[in-house]
Structures are given as structure tokens and as C-alpha cells.
Amino acid sequence: MERIETDILIAGGGVAGLAALNAFAHAGFRTLCVDPAAQITDGADMRADLRSTAFLQPAIALFDEIGLWSRLVPHATDLVTMRLIDAGGPENEIREIADFKASDIDQPIFGANLPNWLIRREFLAHAEAQHTATLMTGTRVVRVTQRLDKALVQLSNGQQVATKLLIGADGRNSFIRKTSGIDVRRTDFGQKALVFTVSHPLPHDNVSTEVHRTGGPFTLVPLPDQDDAHHSAVVWMEENRIADDLAALDDVAFAQAATARSCAVQGPLTLTSRRALWPIIAQQARDLTAPRTALVAEAAHVMPPIGAQGLNTSLADIIALRDLVRDREDPGATEVLNAYAKARHADIKLRMLGVEALNRAAMSGFQPLRDLRRQGLRLLAGTPPLKSALMHKGLGL
Numbered sequence: 502m503e504r505i506e507t508d509i510l511i512a513g514g515g516v517a518g519l520a521a522l523n524a525f526a527h528a529g530f531r532t533l534c535v536d537p538a539a540q541i542t543d544g545a546d547m548r549a550d551l552r553s554t555a556f557l558q559p560a561i562a563l564f565d566e567i568g569l570w571s572r573l574v575p576h577a578t579d580l581v582t583m584r585l586i587d588a589g590g591p592e593n594e595i596r597e598i599a600d601f602k603a604s605d606i607d608q609p610i611f612g613a614n615l616p617n618w619l620i621r622r623e624f625l626a627h628a629e630a631q632h633t634a635t636l637m638t639g640t641r642v643v644r645v646t647q648r649l650d651k652a653l654v655q656l657s658n659g660q661q662v663a664t665k666l667l668i669g670a671d672g673r674n675s676f677i678r679k680t681s682g683i684d685v686r687r688t689d690f691g692q693k694a695l696v697f698t699v700s701h702p703l704p705h706d707n708v709s710t711e712v713h714r715t716g717g718p719f720t721l722v723p724l725p726d727q728d729d730a731h732h733s734a735v736v737w738m739e740e741n742r743i744a745d746d747l748a749a750l751d752d753v754a755f756a757q758a759a760t761a762r763s764c765a766v767q768g769p770l771t772l773t774s775r776r777a778l779w780p781i782i783a784q785q786a787r788d789l790t791a792p793r794t795a796l797v798a799e800a801a802h803v804m805p806p807i808g809a810q811g812l813n814t815s816l817a818d819i820i821a822l823r824d825l826v827r828d829r830e831d832p833g834a835t836e837v838l839n840a841y842a843k844a845r846h847a848d849i850k851l852r853m854l855g856v857e858a859l860n861r862a863a864m865s866g867f868q869p870l871r872d873l874r875r876q877g878l879r880l881l882a883g884t885p886p887l888k889s890a891l892m893h894k895g896l897g898l
Contacts, residue, residue, distance in 0.1 A: 503660045507531045507635075509832060510654055510664035512642045513671035514540065516554060516617055517798035517815040519624035519636075520563075521670055524823045526634035527567040530832060533664075534634075535656060536671075537641040542622035544774075550617040551777050552696050553722055553734035555580055555709065555809040557612040557895075560816045572623040577613035578723045582708040583808075587878050588764050589714050589871030595764050597875050599882035600708075606892050612809065614709070614722050614734065642671075645680050645794075652793040652833070666826070666833035667794045673784055675800035681791035685784050690860060692717050692781035693744035694806060695737040698774040699759065700730040701767035711807075712763055713874065715866040716740050717781070718807060719762050732773065736806050737762065738781060738863075748778055781805050783857050789845055790838040795822055802849050805860040808895055814852050821845055 509525050511518050514536025522534040541549045556564070556577075564570040581604070587597040603611045628634040637656075644655035645667065654662040669677030678685070694717075705723040712719040717738025724732040737759065739747065747758060752772045760770045784803040789796050798815035805811075821844045826832035862874050881888060 505533065505660055505662045507533045507662060507664050509533070509666045509668060510535070510652070510662050511668045511670050512536075512677050513669065513675075513798075513800070514538070514636060514638065515670065515672065515798070516620055516624070516812060517819065518670035519621060519628065520816060521668060521797065521819045522628050522634050522636065523567055523569060523624060523631070524563065524819055525826075525832075526628065526631045528823055528827050529633065530826070531633050532635070533637065533662065534628075535637045535640045535642065537639065537657070539638055540621055540625055540636075542618060542625065544616060544618045546618075547775070550621070551698065551774055552617045552736070552779075553614050553724065554617055554620060554812050555612050555614045555722055556816075557809055557813045558608065558610075559820065560813055561612065563816065563820055569624070569627050572627055573615060573620070574613070576619055576623075576725070577615050578725050579610045579707050580612050580614060580709050580723065581610050582706075583611060584708050584710045585878055586710060586712045586764065586766065587871075587875045588712055589868075589874060591868070593714060593761060593764065595766075597878050599878050601888065601892055606889055610707075611709075612813075614724065616724070616734070642676055645677070647792040647794070664833075665793070665831055668822075669794060669796045669800040670798050671800055673782070673799045673803045675796065677794060678786055678796055678800050681794050683786050683788045683791060683796070685786050688783040688857065690781050690783070690805065690864065691741050692738050692805075692860075692864070693741055694779045694781055695739070695744055695747060695776055696735070696779060697737075697772060697776045698724065698732060698734050699756070699770040700727075700732050700773050701770050702731070703766075703768040704731050705733055705767060709809075710766055712766065713863045714762070715871070716743060716864060717805075717860065718863045719759075720806070721763065721767060731767070733767065735759065735770075738805070738860075740864075744778060748776055781860075783853060785849065785853055789842045792835075793833045795838055795841055797822065801845075802853060804853055804856045807856050807859050807863075810852050810856050810895070814849060817848065818845055
């Protein structure tokens with residue numbers, strides 16, 4: 502049996518796993534990332550991940566530090582304003598608008614948005630340029646034996662890896678979490694997210710817009726202009742039955758429904774991609790660590806796609822763990838893992854509670870609760886200290 506020695510093994514090669522691969526390799530650790538799926542780096546591929554990610558400032562700072570941001574910035578669209586719209590009246594029309602501007606807290610931007618398939622492409626290119634980074638696709642972890650000084654990890658290709666630290670970045674159904682005996686708290690909202698891209702006649706002006714009515718928010722996130730047209734990525738959350746019915750519409754009927762649901766804030770929407778459906782859940786691991794093991798990203802927490810909190814919370818995990826292991830000979834030492842769990846537990850819990858509360862408020866179809874939601878939005882927008890504190894916390898500053 503072939504045996505590989507490494508400092509860090511990452512199970513899972515999604516956006517978070519690839520970010521971790523680059524971050525820990527840049528810190529000087531021999532880092533191996535394994536994933537059972539092929540990496541799809543072409544947006545035209547039917548298997549491509551059509552979602553987009555808004556990287557907030559702490560994530561951008563990490564990527565800049567490790568030399569990744571220069572690869573991403575030519576393709577990124579700055580986000581300078583987060584706009585919340587209440588359309589929860591008897592008619593589907595705008596009742597309240599609240600703008601949260603980066604300049605209000607003396608920041609140039611909140612973050613920048615990029616398509617996930619393109620992020621993968623650039624993350625892979627950067628990893629290939631680092632001699633301490635290795636990506637192995639078509640391979641998964643099948644068994645883990647935890648010892649005092651290392652974890653012995655059996656791979657599906659027959660190889661065995663001896664690693665000082667095993668990082669579970671293998672998603673909401675994480676094998677690493679399950680084999681470590683870590684339970685989760687899970688909430689199913691009975692929702693799905695429709696994910697797609699659109700063109701529209703009105704410029705987005707670098708404004709990310711969430712329209713709240715019922716079923717969940719309808720979010721338009723700016724993308725670069727293409728072919729003399731303005732473009733945005735859309736995440737449209739609805740209860741399961743409605744989402745399934747919408748997904749079954751033809752392109753023209755679907756675009757008309759999307760335009761109506763957006764209150765036509767960007768004018769008539771034209772579909773520019775296929776549609777994907779994602780179930781909406783909240784899930785939190787009861788522990789973040791096991792011997793020689795740390796959970797990050799969706800292996801540790803899953804939250805509804807609101808306020809760009811999901812992947813940015815995942816990257817906060819990676820930043821915290823990277824900072825703790827940097828300049829250490831043994832990245833999987835017990836004191837490191839204990840410090841990681843302590844550093845991340847409260848922040849993850851607070852963000853989970855906040856996003857779940859926002860989602861439940863956005864889902865409500867009960868008119869008195871819709872009216873209360875509008876009043877809350879008005880209060881928040883009209884109270885500068887509260888507004889500023891919320892923006893700082895949301896950014897992770």
C-alpha cells in the first residue's frame with residue numbers, strides 16, 4: 502500500500518476546500534486536497550456551479566495576502582451598496598427601501614462578486630503554482646484512524662495518507678464529521694433556492710438588492726456587463742412547491758415571473774443561464790473538532806444564502822485556523838484545535854441565529870408580520886448607530 506506523508510489533508514475540493522488548500526500551502530505546509538468530483542471550470546459546462554459568491558473584505562484581505570486576489574480582481578464586480586426592499590403589501594409593489602452603503606462606515610466597498618465556476622478556475626491555477634499544494638480529484642476519504650501524533654487516512658484509490666491535521670471541508674453531508682462522531686442540529690425550512698443569471702436594461706450601479714415579499718428573499722447580485730448588457734446573478738428563495746413549479750416553466754414564462762417578483766427594479770429580466778435548484782436548510786455541528794481533525798465551512802455550518810454570510814463565514818473558519826497553525830510544527834496539536842473551537846463557536850452561532858431569523862421574517866406571508874418586518878426595516882435604516890453596528894458585524898470587521 503502506497504503511503505503519503507503530509508502536514509495537512511483537506512477532504513473536499515469545493516470553493517472553501519480550494520481556498521484552504523491555497524491558504525495553508527502559502528503558509529508553508531505540505532497540503533493535500535482530495536475530492537471525488539472533477540473540477541468544472543467552464544461556465545458553459547452543464548455541470549458548472551452557477552452560483553456566485555460575494556467575497557467580503559476579510560476574505561479579500563486573505564486572498565490578497567496569499568497572492569490570489571490579483572487573479573480574481575479582473576473578473577470581480579464591486580459591491581458598494583446593499584439594498585433591502587420590502588414588497589410585502591397586498592400588492593406586489595415596493596413599500597420600503599433601505600440602502601446600506603459602504604461609505605457610511607468609511608469603506609470603499611463591502612466586497613466583490615464572482616461566479617463560482619470562475620473562482621474554482623483561478624483557485625486551481627494558483628494552487629498549481631505552489632509546490633506545497635496538491636489536488637487529487639476522483640478520490641474520497643473512506644476511513645480515518647486517529648492516533649496521538651497523526652491521522653491515518655485511507656483513500657478510495659487505495660493510497661493511505663498520514664497527516665498531522667485532517668480538515669473536513671466536505672460539505673453538509675460531511676463524511677469526516679460523521680466518522681468523527683459529531684452530531685448536527687438541522688432545520689429544514691421547506692424552501693428551495695432557484696439560482697440563475699439574468700441580463701437587464703437598467704444598470705445595477707454596484708448595488709446588491711434583496712426584495713422581500715414572501716417565501717424568502719429575491720436577491721440580485723451585480724455581475725460584469727457583457728455584450729453591451731447589464732447582468733446580475735439571482736438567488737430566488739421560495740417554498741418547495743412554488744420553487745418546483747417555477748423551475749418547470751419555460752424560459753420566457755420564468756423570466757416574466759422573475760421580473761414580477763423583483764418588482765422590476767432592474768427592468769425586464771432576460772434569462773442568460775440554465776436554472777439550478779438548491780434545498781435551503783440551516784445546520785450546525787455540535788463540535789468543530791475531534792482528535793487531529795477540524796471542521797470548516799459546510800461540514801461545520803450551513804445557513805440560508807442571505808447577506809453573503811455563508812461562504813464568508815466558511816472563510817472566517819479558514820482564516821482563524823490558518824492563523825492558529827502558522828509557524829507551528831504540529832498544526833493538529835490538541836491546544837491548536839481547542840483554540841480553534843473556542844475562536845469560532847460564538848461567531849458561528851451568532852451568524853446562524855441572525856440569518857435564520859432574517860429568513861423566517863422574509864418567508865412570512867401573514868400580513869401583520871409583513872407589516873412588522875417593514876417597520877423593523879424602517880427602524881434599522883433610520884437608526885445610524887444600529888445600522889453601522891450591523892454593517893460592521895456583517896462584514897466581519
